[in-house]
Amino acid sequence: MEIYIIRHTTPNIEKGICYGQTDLDLADTYSKEFKTITQQIPNSKSYLVKSSPLKRCALLANHLNSQVLFDDRLKEFDFGDWEMKRWNDISEETLNPWMEDFVNTRVPNGESYIDLASRVHSFFEDIIYSKDKQNLIIVTHAGPIRAFLASVLNIPLEKSFHIKIKYGAIFHLKREGNSWNLISEINLNSI
Incomplete structure (x- = not known):
């Protein structure tokens, strides 16, 4: 079983704005970015496509396959x-406690990084324990x-922000037995 995890392409928003679950449009460069991504996915295999429902992901997912599970x-x-x-x-009084411990501290009326990690792990556990081993x-x-x-990679969450992930980045993983092997190269020197 193989997985390609893809980050959405460039969103249409100016730098310096805090956005997370805001449903943003894509930058005008999206068609070029989609083409670059498509060229990196082998077309000799069939893939089930799962995606975040946010527009910046959904548009790419629908480009890759007309049937997407959100x-x-x-x-x-x-x-x-x-x-x-x-x-x-954002006031320093509000921001600083989160910056000091973003893993465990929740954003006001939002979530902590451990909250995000928990839901992401739940998603991947469903894949790992599924009888369907489709790519x-x-x-x-x-x-x-x-x-x-x-x-x-067995990296503490607080250090995972050192992993650089550009818009349109692709991470290729292959399952061998009960473990996942990362095929894509990642620079771990700064971690």
Whole structure:
């Protein structure tokens, strides 16, 4: 069984804005980015496609396959009261406790990184224990990808933000027995 985990392409939003579960449109470059992604997925195999329901993932997922299974557990981090605010406009009094322990501290009316990791692990456990061993393409966001890779690579969650994940990044995993092997290269020197 093989899995390709893909981060959505570039969203249409200016830098410095806190967005997580806000349903953003894609930047005008999306068709070029879709083409680049498609060229990296072998077309000799069939894939079941699962995706975050947020538009920036759903558009790519539907481009890859007309039949997509959407799962809320693949959504990005819920930034609660901070959604669509400029990072610089969030008060230090509110931001600092989260910055000091983002793994365990919840964003006001949002979630903590451990909350995100828990729902992502639940999603992947369903795959691991499923009798269906069909190859998968999973289209999601940087947060869920980091949480999953931290688990596969045995990296503490607090260090997983050192994993660089560009828009349109693809991570290829292959299941061998009961373990997952990451085929894609990741620079772990900064972790």
